[in-house]
């Protein structure tokens with residue numbers, strides 16, 4: 001079990017539910033635009049949000065932003081320890097930085113002291129793209145061992161100043177390397193792990209890489225919090241994150257759609273049917289599993305675990321629940337009948 005720590009009012013690690021994070025892409029110093037985006041992220045399901053702090057104006061903005069939002073705020077710092085100190089003073093709930101990159105032990109000591117005084121954790125965010133030269137040389141490139149060694153070096157620096165509220169991330173754009181790094185780290189530390197695959201890409205490939213990398217680790221019981229990175233509106237990252245949690249069996253919110261892959265027995269135009277059901281399920285909040293199956297012979301049995309479902313037939317389809325056929329319905333009325341059944345569920 002990892003150590004538990006608080007980011008604002010949200011616990012991370014120690015068996016707390018795995019949390020969804022995201023990061024804004026507005027100019028942090030533009031408070032109004034940043035707050036609006038954070039609110040959109042929160043309504044999509046984001047539980048902790050990070051903002052980039054590239055300059056003083058952004059660090060000062062943290063205080064105002066913090067007052068206007070309801071989820072914990074993380075300051076993302078690169079290299080400049082003064083920006084870390086200003087963000088902490090302004091009210092950041094956590095900082096993300098790499099202690100080895102802020103220019104000397106005195107500075108690490110000051111930042112660690114400021115975080116300790118405020119009771120906020122530090123996330124060490126090691127990234128394959130910015131691994132130290134000597135580690136790259138030692139391992140001949142970005143490797144799981146190299147990522148872990150780099151992170152443990154930063155941890156040791158913080159530990160030297162008696163700081164232990166540490167969260168670790170080990171991101172790389174290569175999924176197998178990322179997964180191996182997190183697995184190795186989970187064997188070596190008790191610190192909570194923030195999962196992510198960096199530069200994952202656009203919607204389709206980014207979603208897949210994150211689902212495999214993050215979802216795979218979560219299914220193994222590794223990871224305490226995570227961010228999906230997509231080259232897209234950050235709200236999309238949150239939707240994908242929610243689906244990863246569902247697919248990994250870690251959260252049950254809203255309906256889950258299962259649909260058969262179709263085969264030579266398919267008796268219905270299944271793809272538009274599944275898409276229509278998926279679209280209409282967006283407004284349903286019940287924690288149910290809904291199946292859309294291609295044939296009446298095998299469909300109800302194959303989807304026996306579904307709470308409700310429909311299966312295609314020659315002109316007449318079936319409405320079923322937990323594998324039991326409820327009634328036969330003309331094909332054109334299948335979706336309406338399905339949603340009438342869903343509405344009637346508790």
Ligand code: SF4
Pocket residue numbers: 260261262263264265266267293294295296298299302
């Ligand atoms: Fe094929 Fe029927 Fe199974 Fe769909 S439910 S994959 S159509 S056998």
